[in-house]
Amino acid sequence: MGDVCSIRAQHTMIQATPQPCPAIAPKVIGFKQNKERAAMANSEESLCKAACEGDVEKVKSLIDSGADVTYFDKEGLTPLMHAANHGHAQVIKALLDAGAPWNSLSPSNLSAGDFAMENGHQAAFDLLLNTGIQAELILGTIARKENAKGNSDGDYLEDRVNFSEDKVMDSESKAVMMAWEKPLMEAHAKAICSKGGHMLNIGFGMGLVDTAIQQYAPTSHTIVEAHPEVYDRMLHSGWGEKENVKIIFGRWQDVLSELESFDGIFFDTYGEYYEDMREFHQHLPKLLKPGGIYSFFNGLCGGLFRRRNLGGCETQILAIGYILPSCLSIYRGF
Numbered sequence: 001m002g003d004v005c006s007i008r009a010q011h012t013m014i015q016a017t018p019q020p021c022p023a024i025a026p027k028v029i030g031f032k033q034n035k036e037r038a039a040m041a042n043s044e045e046s047l048c049k050a051a052c053e054g055d056v057e058k059v060k061s062l063i064d065s066g067a068d069v070t071y072f073d074k075e076g077l078t079p080l081m082h083a084a085n086h087g088h089a090q091v092i093k094a095l096l097d098a099g100a101p102w103n104s105l106s107p108s109n110l111s112a113g114d115f116a117m118e119n120g121h122q123a124a125f126d127l128l129l130n131t132g133i134q135a136e137l138i139l140g141t142i143a144r145k146e147n148a149k150g151n152s153d154g155d156y157l158e159d160r161v162n163f164s165e166d167k168v169m170d171s172e173s174k175a176v177m178m179a180w181e182k183p184l185m186e187a188h189a190k191a192i193c194s195k196g197g198h199m200l201n202i203g204f205g206m207g208l209v210d211t212a213i214q215q216y217a218p219t220s221h222t223i224v225e226a227h228p229e230v231y232d233r234m235l236h237s238g239w240g241e242k243e244n245v246k247i248i249f250g251r252w253q254d255v256l257s258e259l260e261s262f263d264g265i266f267f268d269t270y271g272e273y274y275e276d277m278r279e280f281h282q283h284l285p286k287l288l289k290p291g292g293i294y295s296f297f298n299g300l301c302g303g304l305f306r307r308r309n310l311g312g313c314e315t316q317i318l319a320i321g322y323i324l325p326s327c328l329s330i331y332r333g334f
């Protein structure tokens with residue numbers, strides 16, 4: 001747990017040089033019909049400049065007079081990215097209230113959240129994180145309802161997955177798991193194994209957390225995995241022959257009755273929603289022994305930040321810290 005918190009602390013020390021505020025480029029208007037469009041673009045350029053300079057009154061008045069908060073300037077940046085880059089939290093709030101998209105990406109695939117994070121603007125970052133999480137929760141709830149009605153646009157568990165040395169990808173080439181997450185998985189394993197005993201991991205993926213759990217030589221180590229190809233790969237790589245390992249093939253939702261209680265539990269699935277994780281949490285009082293330790297990993301803010309090396313890990317930890325307000329991703333059973 002100490003590790004998890006200290007990684008979060010490292011994050012706030014990351015500093016990058018913010019880009020200078022853009023000068024408003026003079027427009028050359030060749031045709032009469034372009035005048036209106038040029039005037040509008042000017043108000044959006046002014047919005048970017050005011051956002052960059054932190055002039056919240058000007059931002060509000062430009063919004064009131066119809067400036068488009070979704071505008072991308074010639075550098076491919078939105079007003080929200082400019083405000084985030086310089087840490088102007090009040091401007092960010094005004095833009096978000098006016099409907100500025102929190103998940104737009106710059107030409108280098110950076111979101112406003114990335115700009116705030118890279119420049120160490122914690123208040124700006126928290127605002128964007130909050131908005132991203134709220135949106136994810138709402139979208140997740142809608143998607144679950146759609147799926148329940150049979151409108152699912154594809155079930156990850158029924159699709160093919162691709163394995164390579166450093167990642168597992170789903171059929172849409174989205175990363176199920178990536179090797180850079182290894183240090184984070186090791187931190188989770190260390191936490192849940194800190195008292196030894198019987199371990200449970202939900203979701204094998206690349207087996208990073210399970211490999212780390214094995215290093216603590218637990219009394220028993222149960223792994224629940226639902227994807228047939230991931231399961232086959234587990235068997236081919238010898239996981240079925242390890243003495244203290246029990247593999248349960250199936251969705252955790254369907255195999256709960258086969259699970260006893262554990263001293264350490266880790267949860268990290270893919271293709272599920274926040275609501276699924278919450279549902280899992282409701283089973284914890286039964287699954288976790290008194291004094292047991294639970295930890296989880298979940299991409300709760302997809303789209304808000306790039307998934308990338310250490311930064312991505314830190315983001316996940318921040319997200320976890322946000323959900324459980326004291327930067328703890330760990331739950332201790334009573």
Ligand SMILES: C[S@@+](CC[C@H](N)C(=O)[O-])C[C@H]1O[C@@H](n2cnc3c(N)ncnc32)[C@H](O)[C@@H]1O
Pocket residue numbers: 176177185202203204205206207208209210224225226227230250251252253268269270271272
């Ligand atoms: C992100 S990966 C887990 C990565 C793992 N923590 C590691 O260290 O490599 C998620 C895994 O959960 C599995 N999964 C998805 N939904 C599941 C469910 N309902 N029950 C059990 N496993 C599930 C996926 O097939 C995938 O292997």
